[in-house]
Amino acid sequence: MSEPHMDTPEELDRMNARPIDEPAPTGADQILDQGVRDPDALLEVDHVTLRFGGVVALNDVSFSLRKGEIFGLIGPNGAGKTTCFNAMTGVYRPTSGAIRFQGQSIVGKKKHEITRGGIARTFQNVRLFPEMTALENVMVGADAHHKTSVISALFRLPRHWQEERSGRERSLELLEFVGIRRRAGDVSRNLSYGEQRRLEIARALATNPTLLCLDEPAAGFNPAEKAELLELIRRIRDTGVTVLLIEHDMRLVMGVTDRIVVLEFGKKIAEGTPAEVRDNPAVIAAYLGVPTDAA
Amino acid sequence: MNFSGLIDNFGPLTVAGLAQGAIIALFALGYTLVYGVLRLINFAHSEVFLVGTYACLIIWGWFGLDQNSARPDFGAMLGYMALGLVAAIVVSGTVALGVELVAYRPLRRRNAPPLAFLITAIGASLAISEFVGVATHRNQRGVPPIIQARTVITIGNTHITNLQILIIALALVMMFVLDRFINGSRLGRGIRAVAQNPDSAALMGVNKSRVISLVFLLGGLMAGIAAVMYDLKIGVTKYDAGFLLGIDAFTAAVLGGIGNLRGALLGGLLLGVLQSWAAGLFGSNWLHAAAFVLLVLILMFRPSGLLGESLGRARA
Numbered sequence: 001m002s003e004p005h006m007d008t009p010e011e012l013d014r015m016n017a018r019p020i021d022e023p024a025p026t027g028a029d030q031i032l033d034q035g036v037r038d039p040d041a042l043l044e045v046d047h048v049t050l051r052f053g054g055v056v057a058l059n060d061v062s063f064s065l066r067k068g069e070i071f072g073l074i075g076p077n078g079a080g081k082t083t084c085f086n087a088m089t090g091v092y093r094p095t096s097g098a099i100r101f102q103g104q105s106i107v108g109k110k111k112h113e114i115t116r117g118g119i120a121r122t123f124q125n126v127r128l129f130p131e132m133t134a135l136e137n138v139m140v141g142a143d144a145h146h147k148t149s150v151i152s153a154l155f156r157l158p159r160h161w162q163e164e165r166s167g168r169e170r171s172l173e174l175l176e177f178v179g180i181r182r183r184a185g186d187v188s189r190n191l192s193y194g195e196q197r198r199l200e201i202a203r204a205l206a207t208n209p210t211l212l213c214l215d216e217p218a219a220g221f222n223p224a225e226k227a228e229l230l231e232l233i234r235r236i237r238d239t240g241v242t243v244l245l246i247e248h249d250m251r252l253v254m255g256v257t258d259r260i261v262v263l264e265f266g267k268k269i270a271e272g273t274p275a276e277v278r279d280n281p282a283v284i285a286a287y288l289g290v291p292t293d294a295a
Numbered sequence: 296m297n298f299s300g301l302i303d304n305f306g307p308l309t310v311a312g313l314a315q316g317a318i319i320a321l322f323a324l325g326y327t328l329v330y331g332v333l334r335l336i337n338f339a340h341s342e343v344f345l346v347g348t349y350a351c352l353i354i355w356g357w358f359g360l361d362q363n364s365a366r367p368d369f370g371a372m373l374g375y376m377a378l379g380l381v382a383a384i385v386v387s388g389t390v391a392l393g394v395e396l397v398a399y400r401p402l403r404r405r406n407a408p409p410l411a412f413l414i415t416a417i418g419a420s421l422a423i424s425e426f427v428g429v430a431t432h433r434n435q436r437g438v439p440p441i442i443q444a445r446t447v448i449t450i451g452n453t454h455i456t457n458l459q460i461l462i463i464a465l466a467l468v469m470m471f472v473l474d475r476f477i478n479g480s481r482l483g484r485g486i487r488a489v490a491q492n493p494d495s496a497a498l499m500g501v502n503k504s505r506v507i508s509l510v511f512l513l514g515g516l517m518a519g520i521a522a523v524m525y526d527l528k529i530g531v532t533k534y535d536a537g538f539l540l541g542i543d544a545f546t547a548a549v550l551g552g553i554g555n556l557r558g559a560l561l562g563g564l565l566l567g568v569l570q571s572w573a574a575g576l577f578g579s580n581w582l583h584a585a586a587f588v589l590l591v592l593i594l595m596f597r598p599s600g601l602l603g604e605s606l607g608r609a610r611a
């Protein structure tokens with residue numbers, strides 16, 4: 001069981017190069033990297049570097065998300081996209097830099113606290129609770145916001161039942177929303193691959209997120225399934241949830257996102273609207289694997 | 296070998312084995328719950344049981360009861376039973392939580408390798424039993440006669456006592472309650488989520504530390520009940536009582552499929568009955584040896600135990 005090292009926030013502050021609560025210094029490189037700091041940003045990734053031994057998985061990466069947008073995070077294999085999600089959700093702690101969500105630092109917070117605070121995610125390789133039914137999987141997510149104590153659950157007090165019932169109803173609605181309600185009672189490992197991916201989205205939505213992070217949700221999908229997924233992502237956005245999408249399929253990303261950040265070898269190489277990014281020579285080079293000057 | 300002894304006493308041996316097995320099963324739940332969630336053999340669980348066997352004796356002692364006391368009347372018996380159970384449950388539960396907090400949590404924080412946990416587990420187990428040993432001068436302590444064991448059902452030569460019925464019924468009821476809790480409540484869902492995928496459980500908002508504490512607590516509660524039943528059945532306890540029965544309980548958990556609640560019940564009952572039969576067949580000196588040979592044979596054919604390993608596999 002690999003629980004990453006967890007220190008108290010105070011310790012972490014001391015260990016970080018810059019105290020995480022202090023605003024980042026505003027210098028020339030800041031303006032260059034991030035443009036004007038957006039006070040309404042939902043999530044700010046602020047000069048984040050994350051090393052695994054010698055590997056620099058994220059190298060001074062900065063970007064910020066605005067509420068209500070669909071934001072794309074793209075880049076070739078090994079670019080650091082999943083690592084970025086892991087840093088945002090408390091799986092790994094950045095070596096340096098800050099991550100703020102709704103203005104508050106989340107570096108050093110525990111995973112479940114970050115989730116309860118409003119960031120939910122799915123995984124590149126599906127990670128469901130294999131022996132639970134689809135409904136139970138979603139209810140685990142819904143449980144994140146339930147208040148009843150151990151005592152009232154042990155003695156099954158009315159309040160506990162009421163929360164259990166409302167969690168159940170909401171979970172069924174979410175299964176309906178992602179289109180797999182008829183599989184509610186089936187053990188999740190028996191679901192098809194596509195259904196499992198949808199179930200992961202439903203489970204993440206059940207935690208009632210402000211920001212939903214999807215790690216290659218269309219991996220292994222055929223074009224028809226991809227089209228359905230796009231439709232689903234838009235519907236999620238329409239419910240007021242901000243979406244951060246990692247995706248390999250450029251057409252898919254271009255079609256659905258409002259803004260995009262491109263990573264390569266852990267560095268941000270471009271940021272902008274889909275049209276801007278598509279025409280950026282560095283991005284073309286990264287995707288075609290040719291040096292920038294030859295593109 | 297004494298085949299006729301086994302056959303003639305088949306009924307009594309089986310009932311005695313079931314009662315012993317019920318205690319083993321309740322005890323085994325603690326190993327299985329913790330293993331299911333942490334993949335850790337909590338060797339200190341035998342001392343969680345041990346302190347329970349003393350906790351009820353101490354409470355009864357406060358009321359002036361010792362092994363030479365007169366038998367209480369029915370009403371008082373009920374009161375003393377309730378008191379003894381509460382004391383054992385509270386003390387065993389607290390010690391279980393304490394062991395997790397002091398011995399395992401700091402290691403988990405530091406991402407210690409599994410061997411470190413194993414050593415700590417053995418260390419915690421020894422430390423507690425030695426502490427009890429020193430505190431009691433390694434003397435055994437007698438149990439007051441709270442319940443008068445008397446035959447209430449007779450079938451042929453099988454005399455079933457009220458105490459045997461109490462022990463078996465209590466084990467079954469507690470198993471049922473625990474099973475409903477794990478498979479039918481929010482907290483149980485959290486436990487199964489952590490058992491099936493600890494990392495994604497945390498990322499879905501499950502507080503892993505709380506789930507782990509809860510699992511130790513539940514194991515402690517069950518061990519506390521087992522401890523009171525053990526006292527009443529055996530009539531004495533001693534600082535090494537947890538160690539000896541703990542091996543049986545751990546074995547039962549593995550036999551049923553460690554990590555599997557229903558497996559612990561099945562494994563406990565089966566081991567109790569096998570030991571009882573072995574005692575009838577070979578004499579009581581062979582009780583453990585014979586039962587363990589059978590255990591090895593069973594594991595050869597079902598390496599992950601009779602019901603398989605998963606705590607998550609609700610519908611085993």
Ligand SMILES: Nc1ncnc2c1ncn2[C@@H]1O[C@H](COP(=O)(O)OP(=O)(O)OP(=O)(O)O)[C@@H](O)[C@H]1O
Binds near residue numbers: 056080081
């Ligand atoms: N736990 C880890 N330990 C060591 N190195 C790691 C770890 N996780 C990621 N890396 C390395 O960090 C780099 C970025 O990996 P990451 O998984 O973030 O890439 P990605 O952009 O998600 O790639 P893909 O498109 O293949 O999913 C890679 O070189 C990878 O090998």
Ligand SMILES: [Mg+2]
Binds near residue numbers: 081082083124
């Ligand atoms: Mg990835």
